[in-house]
Amino acid sequence: MTIETIDKSTLKFLTDIAANNNRDWFQTNKQFYVEAQQNMHSFIEGLILKINKHDQLENRSAKQSLHRIYSDMRFSKDKLPYHSKFDFSLKRFGKQRRGGYYMNIKPGNSYLACGFFAPNPEDLKRIRLDITKNYPQWNEILQSKEIKSNFGDLKGNAVLTTPRGFQKDHVAIELIRHKQFYLRHDFSDEEVLSDSFLAQVNSIYTAVMPFFDYMSELLTTDSNGETIV
Template identity: 40%
Template structure:
């Protein structure tokens, strides 16, 4: 039986948001640990589901403790829970993400803030030909679920070395290449949430496969990895 996300998790996160102190967390540590145990079961079910059609090398559960060293916001805890799933092997690029937060839950997948070499390689590919990625983005079900690449992180005109008149400048301007889908609280609590989440992750595979081909070859199509 597939596990479900319990409503008590969101009740806890709402209470934490209203009482974001170490003292409150200490008083409610037992409930926090119980929620984390349930979440780990859910995360394991998601990883197992992903592994039926993909290969996952690592599940990263993000800490509830905030890094407040360089932040004006000194509250010690995040008021959401999040997890990411990394794909295995140099030939499998892209990653899966899930954030659970009252009123702000979403899944995402793709290439968030890629390193400079990867970003340049992606941009050069799209400068030359973006027909394959556009076909994926415009696939009906993909477009209905995700809409398209998140547009928040982009340069204003054109990156250095690229023309602002380039045919695919809308893609070249981006600094990250990922898509998102938001969930209502009711959808998160539904018994079929994990199945729905996995179906959305599955929709990412053509996108991941295409981008993996780009990032593991040079502009001449020659493989950059010794073993696939």
């Protein structure tokens, strides 16, 4: 295997642990977990190198990016001890660069996402106000060929009612109701295992840059273009 590929054995391990999610099986087969983890580390390292050619990441290594396979069962209804997926997050470098990258590798449910998953109340209000004032710009970005062909529609949880202080009949009310603002692209297992997967992922991440640029300026400058961070 090379850094350009996700190996078949990695997906097989995830399939196996989903069917045998217990400590005894995991300890007996831990060598397969270690091999799959190493494969993911190699893939992530390669992806970090590629993304840093068109963006700047805070993440320096795969180890600080890949999430733990061990479940935190203290606050979860799901009492299975292990996740049956590999997932990781990549944070953009610096206060001036907003947004983040995420990826989930799981047989039959692999996808990437990028955007704003949990904006704080101040940022959320600023985003919603900007939508009311500059909806044509939002629409232009979200309906662009790059966004639509790579991601489809904007994703994210939304409130059911009209947020306080906003008009329920605003043309962009469905967008204003959003609490999250992210884009998602799903992959088949065949795509995940292909030799071109890393390049494909990087290409899709590149397409989000106009959205990141707009949101970063919105959240880090005032109406006069002066920095607020």
